[in-house]
Amino acid sequence: MKNYNNDNTARRYLAHVSQIGTTQFHLRNPYIVAWWSMAFPGFGHLLLSKYLRGMALFLWEMVINLNAHINVGIVYSFLGEFDKAKEVLDTRWLMLYLPTYFFGIWDSYRTTIDMNKVTLLAKRENHRINSFVISPLEINYLDRRKPFTAMVWSFLMPGMGQLYLHRIVTASFILIWMIVITYFSHLAEGMNYIFMGELGQATVVFDKEWLLFLPSIYGFAMYDAYSNAVENNKLYIWDQRNYLKSAYQKYKLEIKRSRLTK
Template sequence: MIGKNPRRQVAYLSILGTTQLHLRNPYVIAWWSAAFPGMGHLLLSKYIRGFFLFIFEVTVNLQAHINTAILYSFTGRFELAKNVLDKRWLILYCSLYIFSVWDSYRTTVDINNNYILAVREDARISSFKLGSMEFNYLDKRSPLVSAIWSLLMPGTGQLFINRIVMAVFIVIWWIVIAYLSNILPAIHYTFTGNFGYVKPAINAHWALNISSVYMFAMYDAYSNTVENNKLFDREQAKFLQREYQSKSFDIPSKKKSIRGDIMHIIATFEHTIYLEKAISEIEMQGIPKEDILAVPMDKRDEKRKVFDSIHQSDGLSLVDLAAILGTIFMLLGTIYGFLLKLGPIIWGLIGLVTGFIAGLLIKLIITRKSSNRQENEKATEVVLIIKCEEGKSNMVKNVFWNNHALGISNI
């Protein structure tokens, strides 16, 4: 710790969500801003700026007919593309579009620097916030579940991790875009085999917004779940070090204790809420805090996994490129689907799957690391040692097992 009065916080917990600093790739954030202005800022939790740029993009893009011009350009109808554009709105659009990309990159670099300083200053992290309408708390949740809910209905992944502001914003705009694009009737026609009705049903301008918003919702939910899990681990480790590392604790050794009825029970845990439940239950059974030693373990760099799990999160690098290519290929599939037989829905889905898989494979090849660990494999993250009388050893072990200890031994 640099000082007793840290100037920066790593995270802020409110009833509306958890806002935190963490390291991000500036190029990835800038790309999301290029895909849809405002999205890069929303990933940084810069909500006011992000909402403004997002709404600006929707409004000015509509007035300038930019999406329609993109469709015409990619399908070779260049004269139609030139004629459909409204030059008044187009020129207005360009400056703020470039600003969105530049500012998101610059802000990410600044946030990364502030995160490094915040970690060094080591400010205490709040883990629970209770209000009259809602409450929020740090917890570990599955990033894959967040992503799946977002793919089923954009915004629900954010609700799953209590990212309320983003959830409301995404749900509202997804409803607007889905309704105005007529995507749901088009999906119905596609899956009932009425391909001839698909193209006339879709509003092309609004349909081209779908790929960016859809994939962004998934990526935002996934990445924030990963970072929330890491924040939970960090906060719990600091709590255990602060409260359960008494200098007077009698470290077990081969030398026999003066009192023959004294035992040391050793257990290993993951960082979960059950660990704290186990400690509190043991204290309620009369074992003082001074006889409890909790040792959070530093994590060694692990082999890259394709998907992070509730138990292990190694970062976002593989999913970053997969989400980016999934968005691009989904957009291209939608565009060229207006010319191809199966229509924009099928080709958009084909593009999504193709791009996502291609992104994963490319990153795996570049990093030359494969996923050899199982997602449900659990690693020791905390070692807990309890000094107690021999008569209480069974009670302590039962408490540990009931709270999902990974392993138990005694000395």
Template sequence: MHLRNPYIIAWWSAAFPGFGHLLLSKYIRGYALFIWEVVVNLKANVNLSMIYSFQGNIDMAKAVLDTRWLLMYIPVYLFGIWDSYRTTVDMNKIYLLAEREEHRFNSFSLGALEINYLDKRNPLLSVMWSLFVPGLGQLYIHRVLTAIFVIVWLVVFYYQSHFQEAVILLFWGKIKEATSVINPEWLLFIPSHFGFAAYDSYMNTVENNKLFDKELRQYLTRHYQPDGFRIRKGQKVK
């Protein structure tokens, strides 16, 4: 847990429902909203409508929308934004309370499936691995659930959009074939996926580093600092 900007979390929920909750480690809610977004978006032809609007074909953009699905899509989309904002505000309050109480936390967990521990990592490496393959940055910092979810859905998006085929055709210089083979509806999911993976891995690496420093500081204070040690205005007072 750490302080977050509610507006940034709400923005990620607007970019792709579920991302804001995944940033808050609200996994079940995040997974549900993410899957809802993919299914209902495709049924309502939202991405297809966006493609036509980008091309300036407004009449076609309105014609392809399926209003039966769209009327279900909008309330859940707005709920995701509102709920992620509200949850961020509540979690910030809990964090501040835990800070004042100097609440202790585990820095090492040994389980049947995973050994998880707190250490310092390089934020730029997290971003680099996330840009290679979204999810690898999360694996680098032990966010296993998010990593598995992101990687699985990346495979789905790649397969359905024929992204890899288009890239190979581009390398061969076959521009027209690459354009024709691509599925733009599924392709529009990928940029948000990359952006979320890079941001989440970077932000959590930075915050984990802060948490590591805090845990080390508390350990040294408990075991090595004299009880009467005080610092006032930059001077040690005995």
């Protein structure tokens, strides 16, 4: 029987299906990736499946931000209390923040452009990929998913949309940090007071320094789940089309001209 799977003979592949997820090349807008790196360092690289670099920048952001009290300064700036914002910021940590912050934006933009070039070359080579993986721990395969469903699950709990798409690395990373941020921000306690109508008590309970991380986490989880569901569906259609062509379209269709047309 003919083998239609990845045989490691191509120079470039569009995707790789493994136990922990489906990693793929596809065209991205470098400005959008750079914007996510601007919103939260590391998110742009996670969009590109550059997990180690993205996680390193994410952890750097958490450590420097909390020690420099950047989020507290942002809260005071929103309230118009600029003097308090200046007092709360720790300049010793703040000076370490800016160079790496701008590096994350620049590097994600540069990497996106390079990966777009690789995507075009891989599409021209059009080599088959492995579409099914089974192991004692996990099963992963290409299939169609609903982008809206993935986004809704990420809205209900960041990381669930990634689990729906079998993006185990991103899902685990988001879920772990969602638990940490929820705990230190006292989100559950504050929401409990809000449901009871005690808004004043809720504002006292919330830790604003940790709470300000949540909008970025929620927004990224929803965007990542939706966009990856769309691209996974495109990859599934491309793989099915190539398989059907190679397996069943074996002969060229020859149409003989009629005598009347001679």
